[in-house]
Amino acid sequence: MKKPFVTHEKLQEITKEYPTPFHLYDEKGIRENAKALQDAFSWNPGFKEYFAVKAEPNPFLIDILRDYGCGVDCSSLTELMLSKVMGFAGSDIMFSSNMTPQEEFVYANEMGAIINLDDFTHIDFLEKTIGHIPETISCRYNPGGVFQIGNSIMDNPGDAKFGFTKEQIIEGFRILKQKGAKRFGIHSFLASNTATNEYYPKMAKILFELAVELKEKTGVDICFINFSGGIGIPYQPGQEKNDIAYIGNELRRIYDEILTSNGLGDVAIYTELGRYMTGPYGVLVTKAIHEKHIYKEYIGCDACAVNLMRPAIYKAYHHITVMGKEDEPHDHKYDIAGSLCENNDKFAIDRMLPKIDIGDLLVIHDTGAHGFAMGYNYNGKLKSAELLLKEDGSVQLIRRAEEPKDYFATLDGFPIYDALSKEKQF
Ligand SMILES: Cc1ncc(COP(=O)(O)O)c(C=O)c1O
Secondary structure, three states: OOOOOOOHHHHHHHHHHOOOOEEEEEHHHHHHHHHHHHHHOOOOOOOEEEEEHHHOOOHHHHHHHHOOOOEEEEOOHHHHHHHHHOOOOHHHEEEEOOOOOHHHHHHHHHOOOEEEEOOOHHHHHHHHHHOOOOOEEEEEEOOOOOEEEOOEEEEOHHHOOOOEOHHHHHHHHHHHHHOOOOEEEEEOOOOOOEOOOOHHHHHHHHHHHHHHHHHHHHOOOEEEEEOOOOEOOOOOOOOOOOOHHHHHHHHHHHHHHHHHHHOOOOOEEEEOOOHHHHHHHEEEEEEEEEEEEOOOEEEEEOOOOOOOOHHHHHOOOOOEEEOOOOOOOOOEEEEEEOOOOOOOOEEEEEEEEOOOOOOOEEEEOOOOOOOHHHOOOHHHOOOOEEEEEOOOOOEEEEEOOOOHHHHOOOOOOOOHHHHHOOOOOO
């Protein structure tokens, strides 16, 4: 049984002040999980988690993670800007981008971020763009083929647009060294939302062996290995949470076996986890506002795919709790739909739930990463607020809901402000 981190009573109290829909985050859960990650990798003195800002670009939440030593993994200009204003600088920032525009490399370099190159041609591109090769540099590795654990195919790196091939990374490190790089890193991301504890250990073997080979063939100083994101969360009821202590221990064993024994015992382990850090500690709270009985039974709610895109684009499962009805029989089969003019705007299809009445509060689970962040404005829909349920039980508005004037803000030269500014909804 998946239980929300917030009670029905508390949610009723919150909705008196803040109208639905909104994303609500759990400070306590975020803190406990971040601490467990640090503990699991405490054997590695250089360990650092660079939180993937793309998963949840909210400075109030990133600030909580900073208490546990987290830096930031940025993939765009605006993520870098946000990090800059938050006071991140230098090696607290990993810039892991791809198909990168010139101005983003310039900005990352000015901030002293560690630049993680996605492609062999970016060596030349970066040098021409910023005028030199930084002393610390990282390259993203793509081993090609399929990435398999046991008999199950986890993902298909051979079809992915990311990273250097094996030959390219060896040649790339040689060139970067000639051009003045002194400290090298290897980065890889081979599977997303992995539900097994064996993902990082399996990748460790690949990356640690690559590090030994790169050192032998190019003589570079490998300072860090970045496992990026990819550790999954239990979206489905009954699914087990990944065991981060086990994953940390396994990496330590493989590290000693491959790196320490080859004279690479001072390499730092880095991660760029997003989903694992905040995913389970966020929910989308929405209200049932319509019921519709045609060929199927529908509940229409006041959130839509603009607030959470994953079900629409990936057919992703997000558990739903009808608040206050947790113990009632789940004997009604519903499609839970939003208001977009798109038939894929459904948070659940054929889901067995208790009878839903208009006004019921629905909690859509595990929206704390790649949830709000993926939001968009199709149909002119506006993005919701974000709220933080603090450890002391109080609630903080950490991002206000968009208003129509935000949606129209880029229509420079069109007199929309003059025409609408007196309307109360504006
Ligand atoms: C380069 C990079 N790092 C980290 C992440 C975070 O991944 P996750 O949220 O699965 O941990 C992503 C996700 O897309 C990514 O592209």
